[in-house]
Amino acid sequence: AQKVTQTQTSISVMEKTTVTMDCVYETQDSSYFLFWYKQTASGEIVFLIRQDSYKKENATVGHYSLNFQKPKSSIGLIITATQIEDSAVYFCAMRENNNRIFFGDGTQLVVKP
């Protein structure tokens, strides 16, 4: 069974709007860490934002924020005021109390002018 699931394969939005990308995860650990990464067209993968499972407050970094719903094992990524440069593939990931991060299959975001 997949530990991290992203059901949206592709999303298309207009520039300057807000988009939410969904992600659900599966773990037995009481403490874990959730991440979102962005892969650009060049293939470069960069870390965007992290949510620690024991924190109730949703993480925010720049125009990225998270919607953490622990009872639903859900960690959505919200991008406000989208820009053309936000067009990329976004990966959700989870790290349990070992050294591994499990990745979802990614959601392709297209931001149109």
Add this chain to the structure above:
Amino acid sequence: GGIITQTPKFLIGQEGQKLTLKCQQNFNHDTMYWYRQDSGKGLRLIYYSITENDLQKGDLSEGYDASREKKSSFSLTVTSAQKNEMAVFLCASSIDRANSDYTFGSGTRLLVI
């Protein structure tokens, strides 16, 4: 700032050939990883290493060998390249801490003819 370097950037091999991919990082990170990404897909873990001379199998280790002779370097060997195989191999590293994100290399693009 540090850097994680993968060589070569592009690799063309022949069916049955043994091919080696290299990864170097100067972050002094403990843990290093090799992932495979097929076109339009997510990341699948091949091998990882939590310290020098340590090797841990991932979900996709069959057909691959790995070597971590120094803390700063982690190599991956495709033991017998499969005809028409095409994928990107991504190296990553992280601090040995559960809330630590990954830093990724820029990838090695493999094509087997």
